[in-house]
Amino acid sequence: MLKRLVYNYKNEAGIAFGLRKRRGAMFRRYIERKFGKGDNLRILDLGGTETFWRSVGLDYLREHGIKVTVVNLKHVSIENRDIFEAVSADATRFEPDGKYDICFSNSCIEHVGMISDMVRFGEAVHNAADSYFVQTPSFYFPIEPHFFFLGFQWLPLSVRAFLLRRFSFGHHRKIDDYLSSFVVAQSSHLLTRRMFSEIFHDAEIRNERVMGLTKSFIAIK
Numbered sequence: 189m190l191k192r193l194v195y196n197y198k199n200e201a202g203i204a205f206g207l208r209k210r211r212g213a214m215f216r217r218y219i220e221r222k223f224g225k226g227d228n229l230r231i232l233d234l235g236g237t238e239t240f241w242r243s244v245g246l247d248y249l250r251e252h253g254i255k256v257t258v259v260n261l262k263h264v265s266i267e268n269r270d271i272f273e274a275v276s277a278d279a280t281r282f283e284p285d286g287k288y289d290i291c292f293s294n295s296c297i298e299h300v301g302m303i304s305d306m307v308r309f310g311e312a313v314h315n316a317a318d319s320y321f322v323q324t325p326s327f328y329f330p331i332e333p334h335f336f337f338l339g340f341q342w343l344p345l346s347v348r349a350f351l352l353r354r355f356s357f358g359h360h361r362k363i364d365d366y367l368s369s370f371v372v373a374q375s376s377h378l379l380t381r382r383m384f385s386e387i388f389h390d391a392e393i394r395n396e397r398v399m400g401l402t403k404s405f406i407a408i409k
Contacts, residue, residue, distance in 0.1 A: 207396060207403065212243030215292070215321055218408060222319060223289065228253040232288040232316045234279040234309070235296025237264050238272050246271065257288070280308040284316050291317040295333075295404075297324050297387075298376045306379070310387035322388060322407045323396075327378035329403045334358055334376045341378050348373035381405055 219226040229252070233240075236258045241249065249256070249271050258264060259275045259282055266272045275282075279293075280300050291313045300309045313320050325333045332340035336358035340348060349369040356362045363369045381402075385393045388407035395402040 207398070208240065208243045211294070211323065211396070211406070212240075212245065214406075215244055216248060218321055219290070226252050226254065229255070229289040231256045231290045231292055232284060233258045234282065234291065234293040234312065234316075235260060235299070236292065236294055238266060238268065240294050241272070256292075280305050280312055282312050282316070288317040289319065291320040291322075293320075293322045295323060295325060297322065298378050302377065303383070306377075306383075306387060313388070314390075318409075320388075320391070320407065320409050322391075323404055324384060325378055325404045326395075326402045327380045329398075329401055332358075332376075332378070333403075335360065341376075345370065345373055379405070 219229065223229060231254060233256055236256075237260070238258065241256060246268060248254075254271070256272050257275055258266075258272060259277050259279050261276065261278060263276050264274050266274050279296060293313065297306050297309050300306055313322060327341060330338055332338075337351075340351075340357070343351075349366075349372075351357070352360065352363045352369040352372055353366070354362065360372055363372055379387075381393065381395075384405045384407065385391075388409070391407035391409040394406045394408060396404045396406065
């Protein structure tokens with residue numbers, strides 16, 4: 189029930205769907221404020237897929253001739269090839285062929301590894317474009333967004349791995365293998381506001397709130 193209400197991105201009544209739609213509208217305003225009509229922009233999406241961009245609006249992207257390159261470790265399929273192209277690469281080490289107009293990322297930096305990897309991710313964002321729009325969930329929001337469990341991110345690693353071997357959580361089924369439980373437990377590292385603002389030191393940091401609590405941060409430059 190909680191998953192359907194809060195974290196179902198296909199349920200229009202869900203909080204996550206509403207936040208994503210609101211974030212898409214914010215991104216359009218960001219484009220219009222900085223680039224006017226935003227015609228023929230080249231956008232680099234680190235760690236993204238085509239799915240998120242439906243909240244921005246595929247018709248909007250087509251109307252303005254906006255092209256989006258999505259970068260992922262694994263190959264992702266593309267339906268709307270007139271808008272998107274996919275590149276398989278490590279986002280923390282991605283070296284684009286020339287500058288993009290905007291570097292975009294939605295809920296990726298928390299998955300790239302340890303703090304040193306997150307710093308490299310931030311450097312990749314800065315190298316890709318002079319303007320960027322990067323979002324990540326907040327470490328302080330009570331419900332961990334990948335495991336859908338109250339305070340999961342605040343538990344010691346050994347406890348998180350133990351729980352994963354006993355129960356299914358969020359996107360993850362119960363894990364039988366001992367070492368794999370630790371790998372999955374470490375698959376996301378949520379950031380505090382200070383950590384995020386240090387990585388994106390030249391950006392404005394905005395809070396996305398749910399019921400008065402900060403659910404995620406957005407770095408905008």
